[in-house]
Amino acid sequence: MDGHGGRRTQAERDAITVEIGYALFSAGFAAAVLFGAVAGPGYVFDLSAGVRQTLVGVGATLAAVVFTVRVVSVLVRFRNVGK
Numbered sequence: 785m786d787g788h789g790g791r792r793t794q795a796e797r798d799a800i801t802v803e804i805g806y807a808l809f810s811a812g813f814a815a816a817v818l819f820g821a822v823a824g825p826g827y828v829f830d831l832s833a834g835v836r837q838t839l840v841g842v843g844a845t846l847a848a849v850v851f852t853v854r855v856v857s858v859l860v861r862f863r864n865v866g867k
Contacts, residue, residue, distance in 0.1 A: 803862045811854035815847035822846060 792800075822843035826836035 800862075803859065807855045807858035807862075810858065811851045814854050815851040818850050819843040819847040 820843075823836075823840045825831070826839035831839075
């Protein structure tokens with residue numbers, strides 16, 4: 785696409801679609817691994833329900849943050865490569 789706001793070619797639209805898919809998949813994977821690493825010990829070891837709930841809450845919060853940061857960073861990097 786030229787710098788003056790013209791229509792995107794099919795190849796550019798395909799590249800954007802692939803990049804969005806990659807961003808979502810890699811972010812989901814990173815978030816799942818992080819959630820498992822934080823919340824997993826609450827289920828593997830015999831921890832109290834309160835500690836387990838805390839670990840799950842912290843894991844879910846961190847996973848959501850990592851997911852968002854990963855998606856944004858991949859898409860911003862893709863946008864900057866195209867310039």
